[in-house]
Amino acid sequence: MTHVSIIGKGNMGQAISAVATQGGNTVELFDTTDKDRPVTGELVVLAVPYPALSQVLAERGDQLAGKVVVDITNPLNFETFDSLVVPADGSAAAELAEKLPEAKVVKAFNTTFAATVATGQAGEVPTTVLIAGDDVEAKELLAGVVSQGGLRAVDAGSLKRARELEAVGFLQLTLAAGEKIAWTGGFGLSETPAA
Amino acid sequence: MTHVSIIGKGNMGQAISAVATQGGNTVELFDTTDKDRPVTGELVVLAVPYPALSQVLAERGDQLAGKVVVDITNPLNFETFDSLVVPADGSAAAELAEKLPEAKVVKAFNTTFAATVATGQAGEVPTTVLIAGDDVEAKELLAGVVSQGGLRAVDAGSLKRARELEAVGFLQLTLAAGEKIAWTGGFGLSETPAA
Numbered sequence: 116m117t118h119v120s121i122i123g124k125g126n127m128g129q130a131i132s133a134v135a136t137q138g139g140n141t142v143e144l145f146d147t148t149d150k151d152r153p154v155t156g157e158l159v160v161l162a163v164p165y166p167a168l169s170q171v172l173a174e175r176g177d178q179l180a181g182k183v184v185v186d187i188t189n190p191l192n193f194e195t196f197d198s199l200v201v202p203a204d205g206s207a208a209a210e211l212a213e214k215l216p217e218a219k220v221v222k223a224f225n226t227t228f229a230a231t232v233a234t235g236q237a238g239e240v241p242t243t244v245l246i247a248g249d250d251v252e253a254k255e256l257l258a259g260v261v262s263q264g265g266l267r268a269v270d271a272g273s274l275k276r277a278r279e280l281e282a283v284g285f286l287q288l289t290l291a292a293g294e295k296i297a298w299t300g301g302f303g304l305s306e307t308p309a310a
Numbered sequence: 311m312t313h314v315s316i317i318g319k320g321n322m323g324q325a326i327s328a329v330a331t332q333g334g335n336t337v338e339l340f341d342t343t344d345k346d347r348p349v350t351g352e353l354v355v356l357a358v359p360y361p362a363l364s365q366v367l368a369e370r371g372d373q374l375a376g377k378v379v380v381d382i383t384n385p386l387n388f389e390t391f392d393s394l395v396v397p398a399d400g401s402a403a404a405e406l407a408e409k410l411p412e413a414k415v416v417k418a419f420n421t422t423f424a425a426t427v428a429t430g431q432a433g434e435v436p437t438t439v440l441i442a443g444d445d446v447e448a449k450e451l452l453a454g455v456v457s458q459g460g461l462r463a464v465d466a467g468s469l470k471r472a473r474e475l476e477a478v479g480f481l482q483l484t485l486a487a488g489e490k491i492a493w494t495g496g497f498g499l500s501e502t503p504a505a
Contacts, residue, residue, distance in 0.1 A: 197470065203399035238500020239435050245481075269490050271481065275392065282477030283497075286466065290499075295464050300500035302478075304491055305433020 116140055117260050120154035122171055123162030126229035127187060131160055134232060138263025150174045158183045158256055160224075165190040165200070165207055172214055180217035183253040186277075187224040189284040196289055199281060208247070208277035221248030221257055222277035225284040228291070230299045235265050238300030243267040245283075245304070247276040269304060311335055312455050315351030317366055321424035322382060323357035329427060333458025345369045353378045353451055355419075360385040360395070360402055367409055375412035378448040381472075382419040384479040391484055394476060403442070403472035416443030416452055417472035420479040422461075423486070425494045430460050433495030438462040440478075440499075442471040464499060 119135045121128050122145045135142045143156060147170070159179060161171055165188035190207040192198050201207050212220040223246040224232065231237040232244075244261045246268060248254045258268035271280060283302060290296045314330045316323050317340045330337045338351060342365070354374060356366055360383035385402040387393050396402050403417040418441040419427065426432040427439075439456045441463060443449045453463035466475060478497060485491045 197468075203397075240433070240498060240500055269485065270488075271490075272484060272488070273392075276481065276484070279477040279481040282474040283481065286471065286474040286478065289467060289471070290464065293465075293467070295466075296499055302497045303435060303500045304485075305435055305495035305498045 117158050117256060118156040119143070119260065120145065120156030120159045121162050122146075122154070122159065122175070125162065127224065127232065128160070128162035130229045130232035131162060131224060134264030134266060135260050137265060138260055140260055140263070153178050154182075156182070158185065158260065160185040160187065162187055164188065168207070168211065176215065179215055182218055183250075183256055184211070184215060184218040184220050185224065185257060186211050186220060186222050189225050189281060189288060191285055191288060196292060199285055201281070204278070206277040206281050208274055208281075212274060219248065219250040219253035220274065221246055221250070221253050222274065222280050223247070223257055223261075225280055226287060226302060228287070228298050228301050231301065232266070234299070236299075237303040238297065240303035240305055241267050243269055243304040245269050245271040245280055247271040247274055247280055249274045267304070312353050312451060313351040314338070314455065315340065315349035315354045316357050317341075317349070317354065317370070318357030320357065322419065322427065323355070325424045325427035326355055326357060326419060329459030329461060330455050332460060333455055335455055335458070348373050349377075351377070353380065353455065355380040355382065357382055359383065363402070363406065371410065374410055377413055378445075378451055379406070379410060379413040379415050380419065380452060381406050381415060381417050384420050384476060384483060386480055386483060391487060394480055396476070399473070401472040401476050403469055403476075407469060414443065414445040414448035415469065416441055416445070416448050417469065417475050418442070418452055418456075420475055421482060421497060423482075423493050423496050426496065427461070429494070431494075432498040433492070435498035435500055436462050438464055438499040440464050440466040440475055442466040442469055442475055444469045462499070
């Protein structure tokens with residue numbers, strides 16, 4: 116059993132909370148008014164939009180040392196929908212890891228729309244959560260929570276691959292905003308091996 | 311009916327040739343020994359690996375003026391499988407467009423493994439060809455060939471989105487090489503609207 120802290124009560128925070136709970140884990144949910152209540156989970160999901168990360172770090176950075184910290188953000192320029200706001204050779208996850216040197220940062224859930232996390236289906240295929248990170252045990256902890264909750268988890272490699280995951284998330288958001296795909300679908304990974 | 315020239319007789323060239331033929335289009339296939347035979351198609355697919363593009367341009371660059379040129383490459387560093395060999399803020403397609411200012415360059419088929427082009431299925435879902443480019447008519451010409459041949463075609467936006475398509479292709483190749491997904495599957499796009 117994993118004790119999971121989720122910061123953010125939006126669609127993604129709620130959907131990830133349901134997945135974790137369904138797998139028999141304990142969950143504590145936070146929003147921005149809870150800043151005086153410290154996180155106690157070993158796994159902390161930052162279920163906030165990219166622009167809100169800096170505030171979370173300012174309020175809770177010290178509490179995150181030693182923990183597995185999950186970055187789910189897509190750092191889009193939401194005015195233009197035509198670029199990311201992080202350096203082309205970097206990622207939001209890499210920025211976060213640099214600011215939290217004592218945490219184990221993993222990238223996940225940025226390529227899965229909230230509806231697909233909630234239902235377990237990305238259109239016709241089961242929802243797959245792609246996980247990138249440099250700490251194998253951290254990835255395994257998250258993958259356990261994901262698969263116990265009924266979703267597929269796939270190890271996407273080192274934290275360097277967060278750059279590609281953020282490109283996938285970016286492309287998927289532009290396709291949905293342009294009505295090329297549904298918000299209940301998106302990129303599904305077919306034929307993954309059994310977990 | 312579209313007259314299609316395909317340079318490259320590998321798995322991708324053959325699979326794309328079969329799609330085009332199935333849709334009732336005419337196809338001429340070339341390999342590297344055919345350099346003295348000019349391309350005559352209005353749609354030219356460069357079905358060669360990224361390192362071979364420069365040779366194709368040297369031999370046929372002049373023949374490509376005015377044509378729709380399809381770049382299917384994934385410019386990976388195949389020694390490390392850990393990075394692309396194009397600039398982080400660019401793409402192979404952008405490089406190609408710069409070298410072929412009189413052609414209409416589109417990016418496509420780099421996110422579909424050859425087996426999924428050949429069978430029309432990416433695992434459990436129909437194969438989707440993502441197409442990026444700046445010329446709307448060029449994209450529509452290719453989309454017609456793709457959909458007449460039984461695959462789904464989705465407009466992924468401007469040629470700038472080739473960067474994200476190449477990130478998807480890169481990630482997909484690393485997942486398959488790492489046996490996380492099958493070469494008959496990969497990223498499928500669920501719930502695309504009817505063509």
